[in-house]
Amino acid sequence: MATNRSRRLRKKLCVGEFQELGFELNLNLKDDLTDEAVDAFVEQFLNEAIAANGLDYVGGDDYGLVCLATRGSVNEEQRVACESWLKGRKELADYTISPLIDVWHPETPINQA
Numbered sequence: 001m002a003t004n005r006s007r008r009l010r011k012k013l014c015v016g017e018f019q020e021l022g023f024e025l026n027l028n029l030k031d032d033l034t035d036e037a038v039d040a041f042v043e044q045f046l047n048e049a050i051a052a053n054g055l056d057y058v059g060g061d062d063y064g065l066v067c068l069a070t071r072g073s074v075n076e077e078q079r080v081a082c083e084s085w086l087k088g089r090k091e092l093a094d095y096t097i098s099p100l101i102d103v104w105h106p107e108t109p110i111n112q113a
Contacts, residue, residue: 014104019111022067022074022103025082028093029061041091049085053078067103074100 010016029038042061050057055078056069066082068074083097102108 014102015108016111019105019108020067020071020073020103021100021110022065023079023082023100024098025057025059025064025066026096027062027086028095029091030093033091037091041089045085049082053081055082065103076100 005013005015011018014020029041033041038061046057049055050066051069054069055066055074058065058067066074066079068078079097079100086092086095086097100110102110
């Protein structure tokens with residue numbers, strides 16, 4: 001595809017100045033958790049770490065992608081807030097959070113604004 005795209009097309013494709021950033025999240029829950037404990041953790045995570053920071057989560061109990069709830073990009077402060085919430089949670093054996101990535105085209109480097 002041509003690289004000389006119109007502003008309208010760049011916006012539709014979420015490229016260039018319209019690139020949208022998010023991050024991947026891997027959660028390793030402890031093996032001894034009951035289904036109720038897992039459900040309670042997920043509900044708290046979605047309410048306190050995701051929705052409270054204006055984010056949205058797509059995925060399952062153990063892996064997902066975090067992006068902005070509206071059109072736009074997650075910033076580093078929102079990523080750190082999510083990571084801070086996860087620190088010290090007794091339900092987790094461990095977790096990993098990726099650096100910010102392009103959510104539509106993960107292989108594309110992040111634009112430096």
